[in-house]
Amino acid sequence: MVLSVGIMCGVLGACPDECQCRDYKILCQGRSITEFPSSVPGSTTTFYISNTNITTLKPDDLADFAEALGIFVFKDTGIREVFPGTFDLTHNLGALGFIGTELNDLPEALFLNLVKLESLTLSGNKLLVLRPAWLYSLAALRTLDFSKNLITSVPEKAFRSVTQLEHLTLARNNINQLSRDTFRGLSKIKSLRLNRNALRAIPAGAFDDLVNLEELSLQDNAITHLPANLFSQLQSLQKLYLSNNRLTSLPEGILLNLPNLAQISLYENELQSLSPGVFGHMAVRELWLYDNRLTRLEDHTFSNLTQLRLLVLSRNQISSVSPGAFSGLAELGEVSLHTNLLTSLQEGTFQGLPKLVNISLEHNYIRSLPARLLQGHSHLGQLDLHNNSLPNLPSELLSTLTVAKEVLLAENPWKCDQDIVPLRDWLTRNPTKANLSTVVCLTPSVLSGDSIAQLTDEELTLFTPTAVPDITPTEKRRKPHTPPPKRSTPSPAAEATPTQEQGEDTSSGQGNGEGVSRNMQIIIIAVVCTTIITSLIVCCVCWRRNKRGSRNLGRRNKNNSSQSCEKETDCPKENQDVDGKDVTQIPEEFINTPTVSIETGAFKGLVDLKHIEISSIPLTSVSVGVFQDLLHNLEKLLLKLNQICSLDIRLFDGLKNFQILHLAKKHLRSVASALFSKLHKLQLIFPTSPPTTVPLPTTTVSTTTIPTTTTITTTTTTALTTTQTTTPLTSTMPTIIHNNIANHSANYSSHHYSNNHTVHYHTNNDTAYNYLANYNYSANYDHYANE
Secondary structure (H helix, E strand, O other), X not given: OHHHHHHHHHXXXXXXXXXXXXXXXXXXXXXXXXXXXXXXXXXXXXXXXXXXXXXXXXXXXXXXXXXXXXXXXXEOOOOOEEOOXXXXXXXXXXXXXXXXXXXXXXXXXXOOOOOOOOEEEOOOOOXXXXXXXXXXXXXXXXXXXOOOOOOOOOOOOOOOOOOOOOEEEOOOOOOOOOOOOOOOOOOOOOEEEOOOOOOOEOOOOOOOOOOOOOXXXXXXXXXXXXXXXXXXXXXXXXXXXXXXXXXXXXXXXXXXXXXXXXXXXXXXXXXXXXXXXXXXXXXXXXXXXXXXXXXXXXXXXXXXXXXXXXXEOOOOOOOEEOOOOOOOOOOOXXXXXXXXXXXXXXXXXXXXXXXXXXXXXXXXXXXXXXXXXXXXXXXOOEEEOOOOOOOOOOHXXXXXXXXXXXXXXXXXXXXXXXXHHXXXXXXXXXXXXXXXXXXXXXXXXXXXXOEHHHOOHHHHHOOOOOOOOOOOHHHHOOOOOOOOXXXXXXXXXXXXXXXXXXXXXXXXXXXXXXXXXXXXXXXXXXXXXXXXXXXXXXXXXXXXXXXXXXXXXXXXXXXXXXXXXXXXXXXXXOOOOOOOOOOOOOOHHHOOOOEEEEOOOOOOOOOOOOEEEOOOOOOOEEOOOOOHHHOXXXXXXXXXXXXXXXXXXXXXXXXXXXXXXXXXXXXOOEEOHHHHOOOOOOOEEEOXXXXXXXXXXXXXXXXXXXXXXXXXXXXXXXXXXXXXXXXXXXXXXXXXXXXXXXXXXXXXOOOOOOOOEEEXXXXXXXXXXXXXXXXXXXXXXXXXXXX
């Protein structure tokens, strides 16, 4: 092994200091690097410089290996200037990237000789302008990325020379307008990303030449209207993102000629209506329309979307749904109408939807539902009716709910008279389909807060439908489970008879005393009435706020991307992947180095880190103190598919918010009870069943560690042996779960969409961690990928 490595080094030349070399590829990283590495072998084809303090790049830096260079990437480095002529000799350069640097401009002729360049990435810098001269000679260019800069405008002829371009990214700049001819001639382009800019309008014809376009990202702008024929030439379009703009309407026919469209997002706009002719025949399976201003749904609005599986219309202002609004949606499995202004639904609303499973109607004002609303549906999963204005439900409707798996009925003003009997009986027969403790009476007051399922016939016979007063609008808006305000009755002292009022005045002093008494009575009555009225108003306001609190989720601040979602269907995760491999990523041979230990200081400075995953590597040990900078925020740790044989009882000391620990598929044979004794917020431990006992490895293996410095060393060592006295895992785990988890609610769902960013890093790239010190990121050691 030593001999072969020596021969290779002799062929390639010496590897530069503080760098790694694999074949003809070099990776140099570390903040201690302040000058461009010297003595780079002339045969170097791929050069990556990451997380260094190099500030300039000059022609002499590349001179020794310019002819052989094929890929050159500067990433997360403080470079501020690239000198003219730097790339004059790199004729074979195919991919070039400056990512996350301090560059605010580049020489106009910098790329003049890069006739073979196919990928140019200039993202995450501070570029103020996009100079057309940069692209004049790049006829072979396929991928161009100017995202995350400070560009405010795009010159009309900027892309005229790059006619072979397939992927163009201009996202996350400050571009406020486009010319009709900006993208003229780009007939081969497949993806165009203009999201997160300041665009207010798109000129008609701007996309007419993009006949092969498959993805168009326009979300997160300020677009108020779209020309009717804007997408008429985009028959190859598969993904269209228009969310988080200011669209008030969609012109009729704008989406008619898009037969291959499979993904479209229109949520977080200001759409007030949808005409029946707005959607053409397309392959869309999910349609997101939440957080708009829709007021009604007309017949056949979605009838052309025959492949639609999910329709999200929540958090609008819909007060009316026509019976044929969902006609033609034979594949629809879920519809969300929660947080609208619905007071009722018509009988045929959900007819003709044989695959409908989930219906969300919560947070509306529904007072009644037709008896045959769900007739014919035999595969219902969840029907959500909570937080409406339902006083009761008809028996015929309840009979159709027997097939449902779950029915949510809480927070309704249930009127417990004889009309509540069908609901009571249904709850009694189907106790697992609803949370019985939350379905309680609101009126009459003597039954307020009582579980409907536990009402007796004797209690209900006291209250006929006419005996129980109708609930006033004020009472309907009162918070559930709050008893209605008591009616005040005049006290006997205040009930003055005409005889008393006109009694004979026997003395002036006595008459004055009676007058004062009557005045005091009037004042007291006025004060009491005022107090009662004020209390009712306050209760009404509080109830309405509680009732519509979730509606405020809908009118989210468009600059706040971390807004939580009430339901998973409120926050879709858009697919923003560009086809093809990103050549600016560090090669796998620098990433997949076997890592057997993580040393103290590996996470230094990452005080906001919440989630860590260290999986699928031959890790055998984790040093005590490795999490010392994460004491306040670390919540989740996944240590699965490794070769860890033991865990020190001090490993998790001080982790105040630690909640989830995953230890599946390891070589652990036992753990000490004290390991978890101080983790008071721990909610979940995986696995809960003991792993297979595996003997400790004794063979010699080649290993790599994560040190506290930026140097990555290769050594030869024997596997670690267990020195901590422990209790067998089989006997310890039940005790751990009982003592640490029993009092916690394990509310964990694999379908939850996290609002945190996830950035994947491998264990040997510890120098990249400090770059994320001020961000709430997750670290995953399986791969090394961009944001």
